[in-house]
Amino acid sequence: MELPVRDLIERLxxxxxxxxxGSASAMAGAIGAALVHMVVELTVGRPGxxxxxxxxxxxxTGSAGWQSELLNLAEVDATAYDAVVRARRLPRATDRxxxxxxxxxxxxxxxxxxxPLATARAASEVLGLAELLAxxxxxxxxxxxxxxxxxAGAALRGAALNVEINLPYLAEDEPLRGEAAEELAGxxxxxxxxxxxxxxxxxGRLA
Amino acid sequence: MELPVRDLIERLxxxxxxxxxGSASAMAGAIGAALVHMVVELTVGRPGxxxxxxxxxxxxTGSAGWQSELLNLAEVDATAYDAVVRARRLPRATDRxxxxxxxxxxxxxxxxxxxPLATARAASEVLGLAELLAxxxxxxxxxxxxxxxxxAGAALRGAALNVEINLPYLAEDEPLRGEAAEELAGxxxxxxxxxxxxxxxxxGRLA
Numbered sequence: 001m002e003l004p005v006r007d008l009i010e011r012l013x014x015x016x017x018x019x020x021x022g023s024a025s026a027m028a029g030a031i032g033a034a035l036v037h038m039v040v041e042l043t044v045g046r047p048g049x050x051x052x053x054x055x056x057x058x059x060x061t062g063s064a065g066w067q068s069e070l071l072n073l074a075e076v077d078a079t080a081y082d083a084v085v086r087a088r089r090l091p092r093a094t095d096r097x098x099x100x101x102x103x104x105x106x107x108x109x110x111x112x113x114x115x116p117l118a119t120a121r122a123a124s125e126v127l128g129l130a131e132l133l134a135x136x137x138x139x140x141x142x143x144x145x146x147x148x149x150x151x152a153g154a155a156l157r158g159a160a161l162n163v164e165i166n167l168p169y170l171a172e173d174e175p176l177r178g179e180a181a182e183e184l185a186g187x188x189x190x191x192x193x194x195x196x197x198x199x200x201x202x203x204g205r206l207a
Numbered sequence: 208m209e210l211p212v213r214d215l216i217e218r219l220x221x222x223x224x225x226x227x228x229g230s231a232s233a234m235a236g237a238i239g240a241a242l243v244h245m246v247v248e249l250t251v252g253r254p255g256x257x258x259x260x261x262x263x264x265x266x267x268t269g270s271a272g273w274q275s276e277l278l279n280l281a282e283v284d285a286t287a288y289d290a291v292v293r294a295r296r297l298p299r300a301t302d303r304x305x306x307x308x309x310x311x312x313x314x315x316x317x318x319x320x321x322x323p324l325a326t327a328r329a330a331s332e333v334l335g336l337a338e339l340l341a342x343x344x345x346x347x348x349x350x351x352x353x354x355x356x357x358x359a360g361a362a363l364r365g366a367a368l369n370v371e372i373n374l375p376y377l378a379e380d381e382p383l384r385g386e387a388a389e390e391l392a393g394x395x396x397x398x399x400x401x402x403x404x405x406x407x408x409x410x411g412r413l414a
Contacts, residue, residue: 005215005234006208006278013241013274015248024238027212028358031231034220041222056289067220071213143372147228147365151235154361158354164413165350206371 001071017085022077022116022162026070029155030124033067035148036129043138052136059129066126070155074123077115077162083108109169110176116162119179123155124187127194134201143203149198156191160184224292229284229323229369233277236330236362237300240274243336247374250345259343266336271299273333284322284369290315293351299341316376323369324387330362331394332402341408349412356405363398367391 003011024064040060043049049056087104091097130149138146163180170177210218219226247267250256256263294311298304337356344352370387377384 001213002211004209005212008212009237009274010243012238013244013248015245020245020348021242021351024242024351024358025344027238028235028361030216031219031234034216035228035231037223038227041220057259064220067216070215071216091357115225141227143365143368144228144231146368147231147361150361150365151231153358154235154354158350158357161350161353161409161413165347176354200366206368 001075013173016062016080018078019074020078020081020162021158022081022112022119023074025123025155025158025162026074026077026119026203028151028158029119029126029190030070030074032123032130032148032151033126033153035144035151036063036126036167037067039133039137039141039144039148042141043133043136046138048138049136055132055136057069057073059123059133061191064127065114066129069122070119070126073115073119077112077119080108080112080115082155083110097130103141106174108169110174111165113163113166113176113180116166117157117183119159120163120184120187123152123159124194127156127191127198131194134198134205139205142202146198146202146206149195149202151193153195156187159186208282223325225285225289226281227285227288227367227369229288229319229326230281230371232323232330232362232365233281233284234304235358235365236326236333237274237277237281239330239337239355239358239362240270240277240333241356242351242377243270243333243340244274246340246344246351246355248350249348250343251396253345256343256345260311262339262343266340269336270333273329273336275331277326277333280322280326284319284326287315287319287322291319310393313378316373317381318368320373320377320383320387323366324390326366327370327391329387330359330366331398332400333359334363334398334405338401338404338408341405341412346412349409353409353413356402357408360402363394367395 040056044056087108090101092101128151130145134145167177247263251263294315297308299308334356337352341352370391374384
């Protein structure tokens with residue numbers, strides 16, 4: 001996240017295993033959170049915002065927190081996936097080595113599953129804030145609320161794909177397998193509703 | 208695009224008029240294009256890629272081109288919107304000033320409409336490349352093709368919102384008004400089909 005945008009995107013485009021789609025999803029979520037925050041800043045104190053001060057403060061504080069969390073998750077995801085790649089490269093000549101490698105791969109895979117799951121959760125929160133903001137945000141910036149929701153939605157669904165690609169590699173008796181699948185199903189169902197609500201509110205206020 | 212990712216996102220979160228949702232959409236499209244390129248790199252020369260060399264080369268070259276174009280559009284969009292803000296601040300005390308200001312605002316608005324329209328067009332191309340890649344890309348990176356399509360789709364729809372918010376401010380007899388609306392409708396209809404095709408291909412290959 002300290003790299004210039006152009007350099008990061010160029011690094012993403014290479015065959016290096018990290019960063020990948022998990023970090024890209026978290027970044028998209030962070031950009032969505034930043035747009036929510038921007039629209040709050042463009043709304044507070046303006047005509048029409050009277051009576052919404054409390055909600056706007058809550059949306060502003062929330063979006064700043066999730067922006068920071070998602071930027072962090074973009075890095076956590078890369079680190080976690082890198083650990084999977086390194087664990088898979090461990091030697092497996094002896095039984096002892098194979099056992100150690102299997103243990104390390106399993107632990108790394110759990111972390112590499114938890115990272116995009118946390119991204120999906122955070123992106124869902126950003127989408128919820130965009131839904132709260134859509135009816136009350138500055139109408140001149142209503143397209144920005146729409147973009148925020150689109151990016152948060154893409155972040156959530158992208159992170160979900162990154163969880164799903166790992167699940168079959170977790171042990172059958174690993175509780176995370178069922179827990180993650182169940183949590184994702186819930187997040188995706190709520191996302192459909194939130195995206196629809198934002199789409200309707202934004203279209204109505206664009207017209 | 209030369210700013211560190213963290214700084215850019217922090218600047219996005221402020222009430223400064225640029226960058227805004229147009230640039231954010233272009234960035235999301237560029238990240239999507241980079242992921243398409245990454246998966247091409249992870250596919251070429253691997254078992255299963257035989258017979259797809261020509262398609263992979265075409266997708267790789269295309270994604271590199273659109274990545275660069277979208278990074279450029281992220282800056283063009285910010286510059287164009289900044290020009291609208293500056294034109295609106297021009298003095299309007301005399302008839303002459305008002306006439307000059309109206310002329311400048313109209314010209315700036317046309318450019319600020321053309322920039323996200325170009326972003327929508329480029330994102331549509333990235334989505335098309337993701338559709339071509341989904342059935343033939345390295346299965347271990349299939350979630351990345353899914354994320355690429357999600358980000359390209361969000362970029363297209365986000366750019367479309369940024370075109371739409373400007374259209375009512377263009378003169379009634381400005382040809383761009385009808386042209387942009389017609390082009391967007393076409394791009395959005397194709398996007399629905401492309402997104403559906405990628406979703407099905409990715410889900411089938413994740414399983």
